[in-house]
Amino acid sequence: MACQSVSIINMDEQALLGLNPNADACYRQKAMVYFEQLKESQDAWEVCAEALAKGIYSDDHVKFFCFQEGKERWREGGGGRRRGGGGGERLMNSQPEKPFIRNKAAQVFALTFVMEYLTHWPKFFFDLLSLVGLNPHGVDVYLRTLMAIDAEVVDRDILHSPEEVRRNTLIKDGMREQVIPSLVESWYQILGAYQQSHPEITCQCLEVVGAYVSWIDLNLIANDRFVNLLLSQMSVEDLREEACDCLFEIVNKGMDPTDKTKLVESLCQVLQSAGFFNVDQEEDVDFLAKFSRLVNGMGQSLVLSWTKLAKGGDVKAAAEALRALETKVPLLLQLLVHDDDDISANIVGFCYDYLNVLKQDIMLAVMKKLTYDEEYNFDNEGEDEAMFVEYRKQLKMLLDRLAQVSPDLLLEAVGRVFNNTIQRWQTASFMEVEVAIRLLYMLGEALPASHGAHFSGDTAKTSALQDMMRTLVSSGLSGYQHTFFETVVRYDKFFLVEPQHIPNVLMSFLDHRGLRHSSPKVRSRVAYLFSRFVKTLHKHMNSFIEDILSRIQDLLELAPPENGFPALLTSDDQLFIFETAGVLIVHGESPAERKQALMRSLLTPLTDAFRLLLAKLASEREEERQAALADCLSHAVGFASRTSKAFSNKQTVKQCGCTEVYRDCLQTFLPALSCPVQRGSLRSAVRSFLHRMIICLEEEVLPFVPAASEHMLKDCEAKDLQEFIPLISQITAKFKDQVSPFLQQVFMPLVLAIFEVLCRPAEDNDQAAALEKQMLRRSYFTFIQTITSSGMNEVLANQGVENVERVLFTIIQGAVDFPDPIAQKTCFIILSKLVELWGGKDGMAGFPDFIYKHIVPACFLAPLKPSFDLTDAQTVLGPEFIQYLQQEYLPSLQVSPDITQEVCQVLQQPDAKVLKNYMKAFFQRAKL
Known part of the structure; x- marks a missing residue:
C-alpha cells in the first residue's frame, strides 16, 4: 500500500497502524510524522481524550499514546478536569487494560490531581471514589492513581523545585484535613473485601498504606482494627510479604519514643503469639527476608527510642525501651545466623545499633562507677581510698578500650553527662561535678591519637571538646581543684584557640583556688600544673x-x-x-x-x-x-x-x-x-649547676672549670669521682680543642685519683662498695672513650710514656679481666680507635708492638672468659694483623696449622655475618 498524507482534524486510522512495533516501516514513518504534528496541535489532547472516552480504539499502543499525550500536556500546564473523566470511567468499568496502560492512565490522573486539587477540584478523591465501588478494575486504577500521586507529591527521591515543594506541602495539608480519613477507610474496606478474591489488589492496597503512612496521622492506621487486619494478612501466603512491608513502614513512622516503644511491643507480642518468632520452622526464605527486614525496623526503632529517652533524661521510659530491646536479641541472633545471606543481611543494621547501645550502656555504667563515694576522704587517704583509686584505674582502662572501638560514641556520651551536670553544678553534689570534669579529663587519653591536639582536624570532635572546655573555664568550676587544673592543663591547646579565657584561669592558679589553697597536696600539684600551663601559653x-x-x-x-x-x-x-x-x-x-x-x-x-x-x-x-x-x-x-x-x-x-x-x-x-x-650534697648541687652552665654560657663557663675541678678532685670518694667524670666528658665533647690544654693538665690527677679509689681495700661481702667501684671503672673508661672519639688523642699522648702505658694496660685489663660486659665493650671501642689513630706509620712510637703483644691477645683471651658474651664480640682486622696471627700468635697458643689457616681465611672474607658466626663457634669450641 502506498504511503499517504495525514490530517490532524480526526485521528488518522492509517497513521495509528504505525504505532504497532510490528508495523511496516512505511506506516511507522507515517505514524512518527503524524504524531509529531499532533503534539504541536492545540487540539491534540481533546482529540486523544475524546478517543479514550468513547473507546474508539482497541489497540493498546494507541491508548498508551493518548494517555502519554495527556501526561505531557499536564506537565506543560494544560489539560482539563472534565476532559479526562471519560477515559477513567471506561478504564474502571470495561474489560481490564494492560498494566502499562493502567499505569499511564494513573499518571495522567495524578497530574490532573496535582494541577487541579487545590484550585478547581477539591472533591477529586470523592469523585474518584464514587467511580470505584467494588469493581476490581476501578479499584486497581484507584490504587495505581494513589501511588502515582505519592510519586508526584511525597517521594523524597525525586528532586523538586522550591515552588513544587511549597505546592506539595499545601496538597498534603489539604489532604490531611479533607480526605485522608476517607481514604484510610477505603483502604480498610479494600483490604477486607479483596484478600480472598483478588490478592493482587490487596497487595497493591498494602503498598499504598505503606507509602502514605509516613506523613498521615498514624492513629488512623496504628489502631486495633487496622493492625489486627494487617496481622491476619501476615498469615495469608499471598499477602504476608506485602503485609510485612506495610508493617515495616508503620514501625518506621516518626513518633514519640514512648509511644513507638509501646507500638513495637504490641506488634511483637502479637507476632510472637502467632508463632512468627519461630524462625527455624519457617521454610519460605522470601517471606523470612521480609520478616527480618521488619524485625530490623522494629529493633532500630527501639534503639532510637532508647537514645531519645536517655538523652532526654527519662530514666524509667529509657529502661523500658532497653528491656524491650534486649528481649529481641534472641530473635536477632536467629536471623543473623540464618543460612540465607539476604535474611542475615537485613538484620545487620539492628545488630550494629544494638552493639552501639551496649557500648553506650557500658559507658554510662562506667561513668556512674567512677564517682567518688560520699565517705571518700581527700585529706587523709587510707586503704579504702587507695582501693578505690586502683578500681578507678581499671574503669579508665575499660573506658579507653571502648574509645578505641567507638570514639564518637564516647565523645557524645561524655558530652551528654558533662553538659547535663554542669548546667546544674551549683545544686549538684561535689561528687557529681567532680566526675563530670574527670570524664572530660579522661577523654584526652581515651580518644585516639588521630585527634591530635584535640582542637584541630575533625570539626565535630573539636567543637564538642571546645564547647565543654569553654563551659568548664567560664562556669565558676575552678573551685574543683581535684580535677579542674588537671583538665585545664591537659587541654592547654584550647587556650591557643580561645586565648580570651587565659586571664581568668591564671587568677585561679595564683589565688586561694590554686597555689594558695589550704591543702598542701593541692598547692603542690598546682605548682607543677602551673609550670606546664605557662610553658604552652607564654606567648599569650x-x-x-x-x-x-x-x-x-x-x-x-x-x-x-x-x-x-x-x-x-x-x-x-x-x-x-x-x-x-x-x-x-x-x-x-x-x-x-x-x-x-x-x-x-x-x-x-x-x-x-x-x-x-x-x-x-x-x-x-x-x-x-x-x-x-x-x-x-x-x-x-x-x-x-x-x-x-x-x-x-x-x-x-x-x-x-x-x-x-x-x-x-x-x-x-x-x-x-x-x-x-x-661536701657531698654541696658538690652535687654545684656540679649540676656547672652542667647547666656548660650548655647555657658556652665558652663563658671555661674560666671557672679549672678551679672547680681542683676543688672537686680533693679528698674524693668513688661517688664524687663517678659524678665528676661526666662533667669533664661534657666539657671535652663540647669544647674539644679549646679545653685541650686544661685536659692535658687535669688528666693524670684525675686518673690517679680514680686509681687510688679503685685500689682501696674493701670487705669481700661489701656489695655496695663493689658496685661503686664497678660504676667508677665504667665512668673512667667512658671518659677515655670520649677523649679518643673527640679527636683529642694528644691529651693522652702528652702524658709521658710511662703514664700512657699505665692507662693502656688498664684498658687491656678492662677488656679481658673484669666480668663487666659494658666496660669490656667500651674498652674494645677505645682499643679499636687507638689502633686507628696510632697503629700506622705516623702513629705513636712503639704502639704497633703494643698491638701485637697486648691488643691482639686481648681479642682472643676475652672471648674465652666465661663471662664474655659471644653474641657481642668485636675484632680488629688488618693485613699485618692476619700475618701476625698466622705466623706468631696462633702457633704460640698451640693452634694447629689447619685451624690457623681456616681462621685467617674467614677473617679476610667480607661477609661480617659469616665471620661472626664462625668466631662464635671457634671460641665455643676453644672453651671446651
Whole structure:
C-alpha cells in the first residue's frame, strides 16, 4: 500500500497502524510524522481524550499514546478536569487494560490531581471514589492513581523545585484535613473485601498504606482494627510479604519514643503469639527476608527510642525501651545466623545499633562507677581510698578500650553527662561535678591519637571538646581543684584557640583556688600544673608577665631552717615556680635589658641568701643543723639552675642579656666546693649547676672549670669521682680543642685519683662498695672513650710514656679481666680507635708492638672468659694483623696449622655475618 498524507482534524486510522512495533516501516514513518504534528496541535489532547472516552480504539499502543499525550500536556500546564473523566470511567468499568496502560492512565490522573486539587477540584478523591465501588478494575486504577500521586507529591527521591515543594506541602495539608480519613477507610474496606478474591489488589492496597503512612496521622492506621487486619494478612501466603512491608513502614513512622516503644511491643507480642518468632520452622526464605527486614525496623526503632529517652533524661521510659530491646536479641541472633545471606543481611543494621547501645550502656555504667563515694576522704587517704583509686584505674582502662572501638560514641556520651551536670553544678553534689570534669579529663587519653591536639582536624570532635572546655573555664568550676587544673592543663591547646579565657584561669592558679589553697597536696600539684600551663601559653601572657612575677614573689623565697614558719610550697614545688618565672622572663617580648633586670631580681635574693647561709655553715658545729643549712644551700643552687631551663637555641642566655647574671651565680656558688662540711650534697648541687652552665654560657663557663675541678678532685670518694667524670666528658665533647690544654693538665690527677679509689681495700661481702667501684671503672673508661672519639688523642699522648702505658694496660685489663660486659665493650671501642689513630706509620712510637703483644691477645683471651658474651664480640682486622696471627700468635697458643689457616681465611672474607658466626663457634669450641 502506498504511503499517504495525514490530517490532524480526526485521528488518522492509517497513521495509528504505525504505532504497532510490528508495523511496516512505511506506516511507522507515517505514524512518527503524524504524531509529531499532533503534539504541536492545540487540539491534540481533546482529540486523544475524546478517543479514550468513547473507546474508539482497541489497540493498546494507541491508548498508551493518548494517555502519554495527556501526561505531557499536564506537565506543560494544560489539560482539563472534565476532559479526562471519560477515559477513567471506561478504564474502571470495561474489560481490564494492560498494566502499562493502567499505569499511564494513573499518571495522567495524578497530574490532573496535582494541577487541579487545590484550585478547581477539591472533591477529586470523592469523585474518584464514587467511580470505584467494588469493581476490581476501578479499584486497581484507584490504587495505581494513589501511588502515582505519592510519586508526584511525597517521594523524597525525586528532586523538586522550591515552588513544587511549597505546592506539595499545601496538597498534603489539604489532604490531611479533607480526605485522608476517607481514604484510610477505603483502604480498610479494600483490604477486607479483596484478600480472598483478588490478592493482587490487596497487595497493591498494602503498598499504598505503606507509602502514605509516613506523613498521615498514624492513629488512623496504628489502631486495633487496622493492625489486627494487617496481622491476619501476615498469615495469608499471598499477602504476608506485602503485609510485612506495610508493617515495616508503620514501625518506621516518626513518633514519640514512648509511644513507638509501646507500638513495637504490641506488634511483637502479637507476632510472637502467632508463632512468627519461630524462625527455624519457617521454610519460605522470601517471606523470612521480609520478616527480618521488619524485625530490623522494629529493633532500630527501639534503639532510637532508647537514645531519645536517655538523652532526654527519662530514666524509667529509657529502661523500658532497653528491656524491650534486649528481649529481641534472641530473635536477632536467629536471623543473623540464618543460612540465607539476604535474611542475615537485613538484620545487620539492628545488630550494629544494638552493639552501639551496649557500648553506650557500658559507658554510662562506667561513668556512674567512677564517682567518688560520699565517705571518700581527700585529706587523709587510707586503704579504702587507695582501693578505690586502683578500681578507678581499671574503669579508665575499660573506658579507653571502648574509645578505641567507638570514639564518637564516647565523645557524645561524655558530652551528654558533662553538659547535663554542669548546667546544674551549683545544686549538684561535689561528687557529681567532680566526675563530670574527670570524664572530660579522661577523654584526652581515651580518644585516639588521630585527634591530635584535640582542637584541630575533625570539626565535630573539636567543637564538642571546645564547647565543654569553654563551659568548664567560664562556669565558676575552678573551685574543683581535684580535677579542674588537671583538665585545664591537659587541654592547654584550647587556650591557643580561645586565648580570651587565659586571664581568668591564671587568677585561679595564683589565688586561694590554686597555689594558695589550704591543702598542701593541692598547692603542690598546682605548682607543677602551673609550670606546664605557662610553658604552652607564654606567648599569650606577655602583658601579664610582671604582674604574675609580683604575685608569685613570696613563693620564690628560700626557707632557711631558722625561719620556723612552714613555707607554702616545698622545695620541690618551688623548682617548678622558678622554672615558670624563667620561662615568663625569657620568652617575654621585653628588650634584653629588661629581661636581664627581671632575671637579676629573680636570682639576686638566692645569691644573697646563699652567701649568708654558706658563712653560717662553715662555722656551724651541730651536725643536724649543718645538714639543714646544706640542704637549703643546695636548694638555692637548684632553683637558679632550674631557671636556666627556660633558654633555648632561639632564646639563648647571651641574646637575653643574662650572661653576667649567671656568671655572678657561678662566682657565688663555686666557693661551696671547698666547704669542709657537707661536701657531698654541696658538690652535687654545684656540679649540676656547672652542667647547666656548660650548655647555657658556652665558652663563658671555661674560666671557672679549672678551679672547680681542683676543688672537686680533693679528698674524693668513688661517688664524687663517678659524678665528676661526666662533667669533664661534657666539657671535652663540647669544647674539644679549646679545653685541650686544661685536659692535658687535669688528666693524670684525675686518673690517679680514680686509681687510688679503685685500689682501696674493701670487705669481700661489701656489695655496695663493689658496685661503686664497678660504676667508677665504667665512668673512667667512658671518659677515655670520649677523649679518643673527640679527636683529642694528644691529651693522652702528652702524658709521658710511662703514664700512657699505665692507662693502656688498664684498658687491656678492662677488656679481658673484669666480668663487666659494658666496660669490656667500651674498652674494645677505645682499643679499636687507638689502633686507628696510632697503629700506622705516623702513629705513636712503639704502639704497633703494643698491638701485637697486648691488643691482639686481648681479642682472643676475652672471648674465652666465661663471662664474655659471644653474641657481642668485636675484632680488629688488618693485613699485618692476619700475618701476625698466622705466623706468631696462633702457633704460640698451640693452634694447629689447619685451624690457623681456616681462621685467617674467614677473617679476610667480607661477609661480617659469616665471620661472626664462625668466631662464635671457634671460641665455643676453644672453651671446651
